[in-house]
Amino acid sequence: MTDRLLTALGAGADTPDALTVAGRALSREELLGAANAVANRIAGARSVAVRADASPETVVAVVGGLLAGVPVVPLPPDAGPAEREHILRDSRAELILGQDVPLDVRERADRSAPEPDPGAAALVLYTSGTTGAPKGVVIPRSAIAAGLDGLADAWQWTADDTLVHGLPLFHVHGLVLGVLGALRTGCRLVHTGRPTPEAYAAAGGSLYFGVPTVWSRVVREPSAARALSGARLLVSGSAALPAPVFRDLEALTGQRPVERYGMTETLITVSTRADGDRRQGSVGLPLPGVRTRLVETGGGIGELEVRGPTLFAGYLGRPEATAAAYTADGWFRTGDIAAVEPDGTHRIVGRASTDLIKSGGYRIGAGEVENALLDHPAVTEAAVVGLPHEDLGQEIVAYVVADGVTEQDLIDFVAGHLSVHKRPRRVRFLDALPRNAMGKPQKKLLPPA
Ligand code: MCA
Ligand code: AMP
Numbered sequence: 001m002t003d004r005l006l007t008a009l010g011a012g013a014d015t016p017d018a019l020t021v022a023g024r025a026l027s028r029e030e031l032l033g034a035a036n037a038v039a040n041r042i043a044g045a046r047s048v049a050v051r052a053d054a055s056p057e058t059v060v061a062v063v064g065g066l067l068a069g070v071p072v073v074p075l076p077p078d079a080g081p082a083e084r085e086h087i088l089r090d091s092r093a094e095l096i097l098g099q100d101v102p103l104d105v106r107e108r109a110d111r112s113a114p115e116p117d118p119g120a121a122a123l124v125l126y127t128s129g130t131t132g133a134p135k136g137v138v139i140p141r142s143a144i145a146a147g148l149d150g151l152a153d154a155w156q157w158t159a160d161d162t163l164v165h166g167l168p169l170f171h172v173h174g175l176v177l178g179v180l181g182a183l184r185t186g187c188r189l190v191h192t193g194r195p196t197p198e199a200y201a202a203a204g205g206s207l208y209f210g211v212p213t214v215w216s217r218v219v220r221e222p223s224a225a226r227a228l229s230g231a232r233l234l235v236s237g238s239a240a241l242p243a244p245v246f247r248d249l250e251a252l253t254g255q256r257p258v259e260r261y262g263m264t265e266t267l268i269t270v271s272t273r274a275d276g277d278r279r280q281g282s283v284g285l286p287l288p289g290v291r292t293r294l295v296e297t298g299g300g301i302g303e304l305e306v307r308g309p310t311l312f313a314g315y316l317g318r319p320e321a322t323a324a325a326y327t328a329d330g331w332f333r334t335g336d337i338a339a340v341e342p343d344g345t346h347r348i349v350g351r352a353s354t355d356l357i358k359s360g361g362y363r364i365g366a367g368e369v370e371n372a373l374l375d376h377p378a379v380t381e382a383a384v385v386g387l388p389h390e391d392l393g394q395e396i397v398a399y400v401v402a403d404g405v406t407e408q409d410l411i412d413f414v415a416g417h418l419s420v421h422k423r424p425r426r427v428r429f430l431d432a433l434p435r436n437a438m439g440k441p442q443k444k445l446l447p448p449a
Helices: 028-042 056-068 081-091 141-155 172-185 197-203 212-219 222-226 243-253 319-324 366-374 407-417
Strands: 019-021 024-026 048-051 072-075 095-097 121-127 135-140 162-165 188-191 207-210 233-236 258-263 267-271 291-298 301-307 332-340 346-351 356-359 362-365 379-389 393-402 426-429
Touching: 019 056, 024 028, 024 056, 028 056, 028 095, 048 056, 048 081, 056 072, 056 095, 056 121, 056 172, 072 081, 081 121, 081 135, 081 407, 121 141, 121 172, 135 141, 141 172, 141 258, 141 267, 162 172, 162 197, 172 188, 172 207, 172 267, 197 212, 197 222, 207 212, 212 222, 212 233, 212 243, 222 243, 258 332, 291 332, 301 346, 356 379, 356 393, 362 366, 366 379, 366 393, 366 407, 393 407, 407 426
Parallel strands: 019 188, 048 072, 048 095, 072 121, 162 188, 162 207, 207 233, 233 258, 393 426
Antiparallel strands: 019 024, 121 135, 258 267, 291 301, 301 332, 332 346, 356 362, 379 393
């Protein structure tokens, strides 16, 4: 039986290494058999969670959920107790795959249940806002199908490709594009476990995905970068690709990277096409079916709004937040500031709010890190900012008023409490936070880090 979302599962060419994840290979038939076993066990559940480490088990769990029509909630494997408990409580996941339900890649089962409705929720991905705890973004099957077909069209992505990446399996980039994309296009997938330059160089792919931090590390290893010269397409996304990295990639590999833009809530909406003009600083054109508009704030730039078939179905259990994310006439407010050139190509200029930080391609809310710091008994005030950083794009820096605690204590506290990738990389101690007459902290007046 062929699934109309994962069209390459159970159809088309198969090989023993159709998917390799962190060095362990699976054929599509093996994946389907093991995922069917999961689907049969969880059928009818409200939603299921999985600790989404880079492993074949994570792929089996996610595919099992998709086949059963049970929304899957991927848990970041480095999540600390506060973040993990928030996600489990908020999502009301009934079962944790791999814990309450066995995940065995060697299992084989058949499944005859009808395919879920195209509008059914496929994934609930937790993502940060400027304040408060992360919200669950409900992503329907139809959005994933439309998003992947748009990218296949833009990138000439086919079953003949070998896709290589080493991105985390709890976000759109690594999971939706990087795993489900292979299962829809039918291409081979090599997930390198970690996205290191050496692993990318050794994988021999035709299509490579990376966040800008990955590409910036690749160009710092010229021999690894040169090994990618034979690839068909190097794709960058999740944050802005710095101009020097674009230039160095071109110099070392002989080809310009392709940049694309998106969000957890919208999937990928704008991309440079494989056969298009690969311009530094440009993320290209809206994907098929996607429309964009700018709410101009002057100087030809403005807030980018989007609509189309790839949009989410809402924030789980938060109708007010969902409504607030849309304009009265139904456009999704991205919060990104953009410019559109006369030929229709888009440039992302920055974000409207500085309280949403992008570090290493991860989206981190200043508010959630501030709240985590304030949970430490020694901390009385906290302000968190993202400062420009060569490797990470932005670096999380915390300013605190605290007594009897060291910088490393606070870094480790956030790493253990929320998740490792949300930890401040630096902490500065102040006598008081700068505040205005109303007592509101003034981040613009913080001293240089
Ligand atoms: C360091 N470590 C610690 C601590 N400090 N562990 C505990 N406590 C600490 N205080 C450990 C970590 O566990 C890890 O261990 C190791 O040190 C390195 O961690 P870190 O320094 O954080 O990693 P990094 O080298 O800075 O990571 C860079 C990275 C990563 C690999 C590029 O940022 C990354 O994977 N980014 C991808 C984000 C992404 O996919 N975003 C997509 C969302 P160990 O080595 O053992 O693990 S955007 C999206 O989906 C949209 C739609 C889009 O547009 O794509
Ligand atoms: P996330 O929900 O984690 O996918 O983060 C989405 C945000 O990542 C967007 O709102 C943008 O701020 C940023 N982003 C994604 N792709 C790009 C890109 N190519 N250039 C600049 N920013 C990007």
